[in-house]
Amino acid sequence: MITTLSGETSRLRTTVEFVREQDTATLLPLLLPGLDGPELRALVERCRFSHAALLVFPSGEAELAAMLADCGLSASEPPRPSVVVRGRLALRHRRPAADLDVGILRPAVTGADGARRTVEVFALTVPPGSDLDGIAAHEREQQHEAHVAFDVTAPDPLVLRGLCATLARYGATPDGGGYNPHENGTVFYFGLPVEAKVGYRRVELYVPGDHRDVLAAHLAEHRAGQPAETLLRLMTGAWTTQALAVFAELRVPDAMDTGRGVALAELAREVGARPGNLGKLLRYLAMLGAVTEGRDGFRLTERGALLRSGGPGSMRALALMYGGPFYRSFGELGHTVRTGEVAFEHVFGEHHFDHFARDPELAELFDASMAAGAAMFDPVPAHPALTAAAEAPAGATVVDIAGGNGELLGRVLAAHPRLRGVLLERPHAVEAARRRLAGAGHGARCTFLAGDFADVPGGGDVYLLSRVLHDWEDERCREILRHCARAMPDDADLLVVERLLPSDGSASLATAWDLHMMCNVGGRERRAAHYEQLLADAGLALVDRSPLPLDGHVLHVRKAGAVAVAVRR
Known part of the structure; x- marks a missing residue:
């Protein structure tokens, strides 16, 4: 020694x-x-x-x-x-x-x-x-x-x-x-x-x-x-998905603090887990930056705090979806690649929309998971089309088509108090949106419609179609867009929010979601030129596009005739 x-x-x-x-x-x-x-x-x-x-x-x-x-x-x-x-x-x-x-x-x-x-x-x-x-x-x-x-x-x-x-x-x-x-x-x-x-x-x-x-x-x-x-790290990606999902499922983040450490034994008692096993999970999560370990125990990081339930920007529901139903169906990705059948339907026997609609708890979790990616929406309320509508002397109406639980429409109405809203969704989702928007103080300014894409109401000034088209193959997208075009007045604007596949093959979240949509939904992500053609097929024209967080984009769309008139002027 x-x-x-x-x-x-x-x-x-x-x-x-x-x-x-x-x-x-x-x-x-x-x-x-x-x-x-x-x-x-x-x-x-x-x-x-x-x-x-x-x-x-x-x-x-x-x-x-x-x-x-x-x-x-x-x-x-x-x-x-x-x-x-x-x-x-x-x-x-x-x-x-x-x-x-x-x-x-x-x-x-x-x-x-x-x-x-x-x-x-x-x-x-x-x-x-x-x-x-x-x-x-x-x-x-x-x-x-x-x-x-x-x-x-x-x-x-x-x-x-x-x-x-x-x-x-x-x-x-x-x-x-x-x-x-x-x-x-x-x-x-x-x-x-x-x-x-x-x-x-x-x-x-x-x-x-x-x-x-x-x-x-x-x-x-x-x-x-x-x-x-590098390959070994990639192969163990499933461990990361499950570690984060279990962390969220056990509500460990809810029992932790970002300002002080919590002893492992205390955490284990709080969440009903074995201390030794919970410790192994937390030390793995420390490598991911979700927690840190110090002399006073484990402390939650800003990243880990996103998995708390009910907090601002919570991504807990998304972790539970990716570690739950979608995790099971992704295990059959090979079936989709070989046969073309959607793996989710192969595992659960039905399309994911139908499957979730029959289970109220799962439907609520899915709608919450969609809202978990809401950071993509941050710049949308400031889009010129919405700003112009808000400044109209008589006020204006924003129609959110398949608007989920009202996350995006709520942001728009909060940013523009003079706007009115219409939300079209499936019956169970409409009720969730009604509760959410009423709780945010926007209920009196909203009309809620239960229906399908064929029920898109006319008379709106701005229409929103957020993360909808990537759920469907091309022909169904054309049908949805035609319903929009028929409902839209000639001077109305349509804002389409989607991820765009890069044209140069560069790294993008859209490429990952393209695989997810194929395996679990039966849809796809697309390049900007592809969307432009789908819009043209429905009598619509792409005016411009602008980037959003999380590799999203907002496509500004108008009726093709309205764009042609504007160009001649």
Whole structure:
């Protein structure tokens, strides 16, 4: 033990001396040979050498404290969990993350230039006699987690992408990273070129705040060079679906807090689960960013809070649908690919609309799940067609065709108090919409019609057709659009909300939903040109389209004759 402790202390002391000797301007060219001139100055302006990092292996907190003291370091607080390094170790050594107690400390060091820096000490606790000795020996030899780090002083996404591109030009390659919710900071790791003139082989950019959008592209590039790991992650996607669904089903998020941790035993009692099994589920969800684990227990993150029941923007119903009926039918995707029969109908014996309509609880869950993607609707009330209708002297009427539980129409009426609404839906859904809109204070401004697409009422000023056409094949879409065209006055507007398949094959949620619609609904997603042709077949014309969140779009449609008149004018 004395020899091990002495060796660990020596490694740590070498790291401390390196931090004291270096500064940003001299260290960057050592890490990235050839970097000079304007690009070097740009990096120096936007990055600050902050620390060097080392992974050590104490038997416990007392031994860690002794190592720090021997190197003249002091820690002002106990170690905090290191989500990123724990995840990397778990993946590298094929061990459950729950088996690895990895903490992080940042004792201060003053550089030769007077700048205040830190030594980042990762500590994997290896108790005497532990089976973790093999991991410790491998990591000491390979130094996977040893790195030098720079704080990004201007955490703007555009600046961040530029910094990543500059590092790539000088031979640095993406090498992982992650978001640490304990600190609200995003970490980008890069492998250094073999020409680097220091003993380190990795560099870190640390960016305050949540930059997982930029991180996603960085990690994708990293995994492109690791096909087996990438494929394994893809294969286990079903585990993620079920973990989130069970988390929501047991109402664990309702029993948790975003501001403080809750002990595992207390959570298990609250939700009626076995503590050990619930702990495994929560630690998996911690990797997904839905919860975090600390000394005071498990805490709900902003992402996990979306699975609470009844809260603003709740996605609980969607998790239950994807982990329930649609999960079962997706298991028969191969049947759909082979035969063309909708897998949902193969499993349940009927179309999903009919199946849900016969089960009130399932129907309510489905309608709630449709509202769970309501973030797509955020910009719709501000569409020029609705704004113009709201400014009409005599007021105007908005007709929501197959409007579900009234989520979109409610948003429109809330944004434009002078508008009136008409909602057309199946009988059971009409009642849900009536209750929802009455509860929001819009009931007196709404008319509710129970019926089918053939019952689209005339006289509206703006018609809404949101996430309807993707449920059907082309001929049924043409029929629906013809019903709309017959009902619409010549000067009325139709707003169609759908996801559009990209024409260049780029990644899009629409591509994923295209598979879902084929398997579970018998519908499809389409490209803009495809919708334009369907509209033309129904005597309608696409005026323009604008993007929405979640890869959605709103298509602005008018009668073809009205568009032609407007063009001549």
